Amino acid sequence: MTRAPRIKRKWRPTLSLVVYAVLLAVLALPIIILIWFRTVERGTGYLAAAEIGALVIALAFTLVVAYVLTRSITGPIDALIGRTEEIAQKGKAALSPLERYGTREIATLSQSFLDLAGELVDRTDYVRSFAAHVCHELKSPLTAIRGAAELLLDDDPEAPMPKADRQRFLENILADAERLDRLLVRLRELAHAELPAAKGRTTIAEVAAELTRRFPGLEVTSSGDIETPIALTPEAFAIAIGNIAENAHQHGASRLTLVATTEERMLKVLVADDGSGIPDGSRALIFQPFFSTRRESGGTGMGLAITRTMLASHGGTIGLMDADERGTRFEIAIPVVG
Secondary structure, eight states, rough: OOOOOOOOOOOOOHHHHHHHHHHHHHHHHHHHHHHIIIIIIIIIOOOOOHHHHHHHHHHHHHHHHHHHIIIIIIIHHHHHHHHHHHHHHHHHGOOOOSSOOHHHHHHHHHHHHHHHHHHHHHHHHHHHHHHEEEEHHHHHHHHHHHHHHHHTTTSOOOOOOOHHHHHHHHHHHHHHHHHHHHHHHHHHHHHHHHHHHOOEEEEEEEEEHHHHHHOTSEEEEEEEEETTTTTSSSHHHHHHHHHHHHHHTTTTTTEEEEEEETTEEEEEEEEOOOOSSGGGGGGTTSTTTTOOOOOTTOSOOHHHHHHHHHHHHOOEEEEEEEEESSOHHHHHHEEBOO
């Protein structure tokens, strides 16, 4: 864990102390001037009624200014500091606006803080949930491998298990080991997707050529603004689109089409296949990590989660569209190079 830089501890005046000290200095100035003229210039130490009245008015005005500054600056800042401590202790339950902001700048600062705090809280919940899913996904094949290995280890030499059973246990171990390897590859891709966005430049035409090479059994076609450069590295975009292409291929698709259009500095790409499609009951879950409709055949359920994370880290989005007849359609939006 990276430790945040610590501010050097030393005495510093509070904002309230600075404000009130300045106001007292401003108030003391006319008093000093009046006393100076009375005692030095005129040789008398008495103040006239008008002069006393002026000083009273100056004092009242200073108190009004102090009250306004307290309500508009020092009060909201103290409340914001208290809210940060409350969020640190209670988390999402403490995410709420302040009662009073005072100035536009403090309101903007408070909103930025609440947005950042909300993202951090969501991130914490995501990491906690993701860790639980990872433990579950890794535990299942590990438990199966351990059980098969124990059965093989406990085999009685005098009455050995049938060769077919031994072969089946070994095949199960290999299958679970391969599943673990696929999970680790996906986790590595997800970690790469969540890294700060690296500057890059690629086009739909380049990615379509890469998909054709990776999936020879899938007819990949592209049209529209396929030469428009987008702000994404070729490797990152190939992984993002490749996960969609892999899902399409595994669901019986023979054709994948990419249609690109440019709108307001964003390249929108419609990705469609002619596979078996996504069941209605699964459409709301497909972007969740580890959700898979092919778990029996080795699906990890990480592909679309990686795609969404990688696109989001580069300022892009992905959404599931309604299919015309059969197959699946996604719409991807990614910033263009400008």
